[in-house]
Amino acid sequence: MxxxxxxxxxxxxxxxxxxxxxxxxxxxxxxxxxxxxxxxxxxxxxxxxxxxxxxxxxxxxxxxxxxxxxxxxxxxxxxxxxxxxxxxxxxxxxxxxxxxxxxxxxxxxxxxxxxxxxxxxxxxxxxxxxxxxxxxxxxxxxxxxxxxxxxxxxxxxxxxxxxxxxxxxxxxxxxxxxxxxxxxxxxxxxxxxxxxxxxxxxxxxxxxxxxxxxxxxPAAIFQPISNSEARRAFLARIPETSGFAAAIMAGETKLLVSSTSWTPDEDFSLLLTALCHYAESTDKLPPILAIITGKGPQKQMYLDRIASLTSTSKLQNITVATAWLTAQDYATLLACADLGVCLHKSSSGVDLPMKVVDMFGAGLPVVGYAAYESWEELVKEGINGRGFTKSEELAAVFEELFADREGKQLARLRKGAVEEGSRRxxxxxxxxxxxxxxxxx
Structure with missing residues (x-):
């Protein structure tokens, strides 16, 4: 008692x-x-x-x-x-x-x-x-x-x-x-x-x-970046992007960001397989720098797989890097990226990943696993993001968005993301x- x-x-x-x-x-x-x-x-x-x-x-x-x-x-x-x-x-x-x-x-x-x-x-x-x-x-x-x-x-x-x-x-x-x-x-x-x-x-x-x-x-820390010089300075500062900063700013390399807990409810193999499909495309597509943040039990297993795919040239023009950032640097990275990727699979079908909310707060459009009931409460297809259920569909979204040299589709999705993230x-x-x-x- x-x-x-x-x-x-x-x-x-x-x-x-x-x-x-x-x-x-x-x-x-x-x-x-x-x-x-x-x-x-x-x-x-x-x-x-x-x-x-x-x-x-x-x-x-x-x-x-x-x-x-x-x-x-x-x-x-x-x-x-x-x-x-x-x-x-x-x-x-x-x-x-x-x-x-x-x-x-x-x-x-x-x-x-x-x-x-x-x-x-x-x-x-x-x-x-x-x-x-x-x-x-x-x-x-x-x-x-x-x-x-x-x-x-x-x-x-x-x-x-x-x-x-x-x-x-x-x-x-x-x-x-x-x-x-x-x-x-x-x-x-x-x-x-x-x-x-x-x-x-x-x-x-x-x-x-x-x-x-x-x-x-999103909390106040997640904000869009409209100043190109601020974006350039950040990309040049952190080691994960410093070697790609100029190409990212010029739109020659696309920056993907995904945050994961490296657990079974986030099937990271979907993203890796999609990147392999993207690398195999015969179309002239821009290189991708994919930065994965987070910690978790399956991280080393996937790091080994990434190393194997890289050594066998199955990730041509694709660079996958992992990072553990401060809260402020993570928020800024989202604002500097071209596209966010969410691999969360809802076990109940009625929850939503907070990482998507943070991405919208930073004005970052999202492509995510969409095969559950509550997904549409947050992500509006073609307005602030895109959904997928298979790796082939994810690869097709990458190709469609990144093949657009003028970036009109990404710009439209970014506008929708900013609007969705405006309610704090x-x-x-x-x-x-x-x-x-x-x-x-």
Missing amino acids: LPTRYVRHSPPKETTTSSVNEPKISVQVLVLGDIGRSPRMQYHAMSIAKHGGRVDFIGYQESTLNPGLVENSLITIVPLQPPPSLLRSNTLPFIFAGPLKVLWQIWSLYYTLGYQTKPARWLLVQNPPSIPTLFIALIICFFRNTHLIIDWHNYGWTILAGTKGPTHPFVMLSKHYEAILGSFAPTASFTVTNAMAKQLRSRPYNVRSPILTLHDR WDEEWDSVAGRLFGLCD
């Missing part, structure tokens, strides 16, 4: 005045993952603090955090203790490592939420992962009379089904667990798409509490989450 001093039978008294010492509300933001790789939850925390709310941001602190988090006196980072290395490696079979990892997470979540943080009026939880996050959040909210909000990014069971298969016992257990707790636990829910909100209202979820669609929108996170958040929290009219 929680210590007596932390038990609450009514919401903590909080002032409605605006000052650092007397925050408007208190919110715990919980991510059972790396805080630095959870941009949407970071934006939540900064928006709450911007409007005078106090935030305890709870999660694993593994990568660099947004300066807006660490420099804000209203935001406190509360790191979770990661599981032992044995449970994070592939040494133990999943049937043993999985349950042991969950037990570790149950203890660390309960201890951190119940003993290391003060009671808050709201607990905002990222889902997935749902196990054991939703269960522990429900217990904590019961003892402290805290209002629980679930921010649905996707479904945990559909992601697990991608690796274990839909009939695996753990997948079926995860599905029922997520549906049951998701149906009655939250005071309210946020979803990333209208399609997800609609699905949560039906079986097996049957969520009856309010469901609000809060679309991802603050505007979206204030009208949805800000009103729910009572921070905005």
Whole structure:
């Protein structure tokens, strides 16, 4: 049971005045993952603090955090203790490592939420992962009379089904667990798409509490670049593009950018195969510099494959480079590129990749995997981007867009991307989450 001093039978008294010492509300933001790789939850925390709310941001602190988090006196980072290395490696079979990892997470979540943080009026939880996050959040909210909000990014069971298969016992257990707790636990829910909100209202979820669609929108750091000299200077500065800067500026080499987590739900082989098709074309097409950013478990496997394709001359006039950039350099790279590529495959069919939102914020048109229901909520075919389902289709899009020497098609798509990216996170958040929290009219 929680210590007596932390038990609450009514919401903590909080002032409605605006000052650092007397925050408007208190919110715990919980991510059972790396805080630095959870941009949407970071934006939540900064928006709450911007409007005078106090935030305890709870999660694993593994990568660099947004300066807006660490420099804000209203935001406190509360790191979770990661599981032992044995449970994070592939040494133990999943049937043993999985349950042991969950037990570790149950203890660390309960201890951190119940003993290391003060009671808050709201607990905002990222889902997935749902196990054991939703269960522990429900217990904590019961003892402290805290209002629980679930921010649905996707479904945990559909992601697990991608690796274990839909009939695996753990997948079926995860599905029922997520549906049951998701149906009655939250005071309210946020979803990333209208399609997800609609699905949560039906079986097996049957969520009856309010469901609000809060679309991802680009943060202020993602901006188009209209100054050609600024674009030239950046391309000449970073090592991945410095040797190609003049050719990119002249339109003689096309710059592709793709951000990936190097996981099975982003099939990088689609892009590699498409680039091989492009290289085999008998048409006179411009060279491509493809820069891939991100970290993940399959990175080395694909790096080896890229090296093999390059050594066997299957990537003629194609250069593939990987990069790990600061947030500002990544945002600028998007603004300097000719085309963004998204390989995200939705396990649920109703989520959307935030990387596309960031690309639109930088005024970068997108070509992405489009075989799921919610894709058209964000990307409008031929207006701000293009869709594909097979590598041959992706190669055909590259050829069509890059064969246009005058760049009229890319210019039209870029205009659409700028328009789509003009609605920013603050505007979206204030009208949805800000009103729910009572921070905005």
